[in-house]
Amino acid sequence: MRVLLWLIALAALAVGLSLAARYNAGYVLFVLPPWRVELSLNLLVLLTLGGFFLLHLLLRGAAAVLAMPAQVAAFRADRLHAKSQMAIQDAGRLLLEGRFGHALKRAEMAYRAGQSSAMATLIAQVAAHNMGDRQKSEHWRELGGDRADDPLRMARLMVDATVAAESRDFLRARAALQALEREKGRHIAALRLSLKVEQGLGNWREVLHLLRQLEKHHAMTPTQAAALRLRAHRGNLRALGDDRDGLGQYLARMPEEERRDPRLALDAARRLIAIGDCSEAARLIEDALAEQWDSALVSAYGECEGGDVLRRISHAEKWLPSQPRDAQLLLTLGRLCRRQQLWGKAQSYLEASLSVRPLLETHLELAQLLDYLERPEEANSHYRAAAALKVAENQIAIQ
Numbered sequence: 001m002r003v004l005l006w007l008i009a010l011a012a013l014a015v016g017l018s019l020a021a022r023y024n025a026g027y028v029l030f031v032l033p034p035w036r037v038e039l040s041l042n043l044l045v046l047l048t049l050g051g052f053f054l055l056h057l058l059l060r061g062a063a064a065v066l067a068m069p070a071q072v073a074a075f076r077a078d079r080l081h082a083k084s085q086m087a088i089q090d091a092g093r094l095l096l097e098g099r100f101g102h103a104l105k106r107a108e109m110a111y112r113a114g115q116s117s118a119m120a121t122l123i124a125q126v127a128a129h130n131m132g133d134r135q136k137s138e139h140w141r142e143l144g145g146d147r148a149d150d151p152l153r154m155a156r157l158m159v160d161a162t163v164a165a166e167s168r169d170f171l172r173a174r175a176a177l178q179a180l181e182r183e184k185g186r187h188i189a190a191l192r193l194s195l196k197v198e199q200g201l202g203n204w205r206e207v208l209h210l211l212r213q214l215e216k217h218h219a220m221t222p223t224q225a226a227a228l229r230l231r232a233h234r235g236n237l238r239a240l241g242d243d244r245d246g247l248g249q250y251l252a253r254m255p256e257e258e259r260r261d262p263r264l265a266l267d268a269a270r271r272l273i274a275i276g277d278c279s280e281a282a283r284l285i286e287d288a289l290a291e292q293w294d295s296a297l298v299s300a301y302g303e304c305e306g307g308d309v310l311r312r313i314s315h316a317e318k319w320l321p322s323q324p325r326d327a328q329l330l331l332t333l334g335r336l337c338r339r340q341q342l343w344g345k346a347q348s349y350l351e352a353s354l355s356v357r358p359l360l361e362t363h364l365e366l367a368q369l370l371d372y373l374e375r376p377e378e379a380n381s382h383y384r385a386a387a388a389l390k391v392a393e394n395q396i397a398i399q
Helices: 002-022 041-097 100-113 117-130 134-144 153-166 170-184 188-201 204-216 222-240 244-253 262-274 278-291 295-301 309-317 327-339 343-356 360-372 376-398
Strands: 027-032 035-040
Touching: 041 100, 041 117, 100 117, 117 134, 117 153, 134 153, 153 170, 153 188, 170 188, 188 204, 188 222, 204 222, 222 244, 222 262, 244 262, 244 278, 262 278, 262 295, 278 295, 278 309, 295 309, 295 327, 309 327, 327 343, 327 360, 343 360, 360 376
Parallel strands: none
Antiparallel strands: 027 035
């Protein structure tokens, strides 16, 4: 409808102009002696309009020619920008695909183009690190800089910490993670990396702290956490050495469910036995066995030579009704009775242990008892049985 109205308006204008020109008898006279030019007014109007239109076209053409270099430059810049954006996207994709050499080349291309240079340095640093080129990785790290106003500063700190941790430069990794924590706090990935770093530095107390945080956020499976917790507690127990008071305080602060873990209780009990605290070692083993039966713990129960041996015999005999065929329990009772000079009970328990399962330690224990009782022939038979078991164990180990 609008087009039709325009056509009608143009047609009306054309008719009006033609009528006006038909009845217009005016003329224009140009005199420049000795020349005279006489034109009709209609022709002059047409020439003026045509000249104006031609001049307009010439000026627009000249402006287009003059603007051409700038347009070419803008076109080239746009094309370079598009190529660099494609290069940085390809670099990120190739890095995730594990094609580190190609990722490094594409990141270098994006960096030279001057587009996304900060991201390009990060990708290049990670790619070079994964290629094992430490020098090139450091080069890209330095190019990235360390500016407070860097929009990628948090990402850069995380990459620095990851690269340093994987290079076993744990102190540098810790410094980067501490800087990250000061500025933004530690997220789950940073906590996991901190856990790895503190393990590398042997800071087992901090490892336990980080484990509890990760468990609270459900960022570790119970199996993973249990294995790391055991390792951390073992590291702390080793660090305490012969510090009797420190060991007691550490065990007292330990959560009940962790202290009763059989593997940890065994390590802690043997540490207590080594420093002569048999009473505390016995209580620790008793608490752990009340939660879960473990033959290795029962064996450690009879290792300490001091303390209240009669009490331990009485307590161990209470376990017999529920564990009548545990060879380690019978061996432990035999050891404790021999230590208390209860020769008959000791022999009875040791022979019962051998009837359940012949162990090298049981043969040796019984042989020493029979030697003391001046029964050399029976003692020698048990020494020979112990030697045969030792040979069999060595052969199995060699195979």
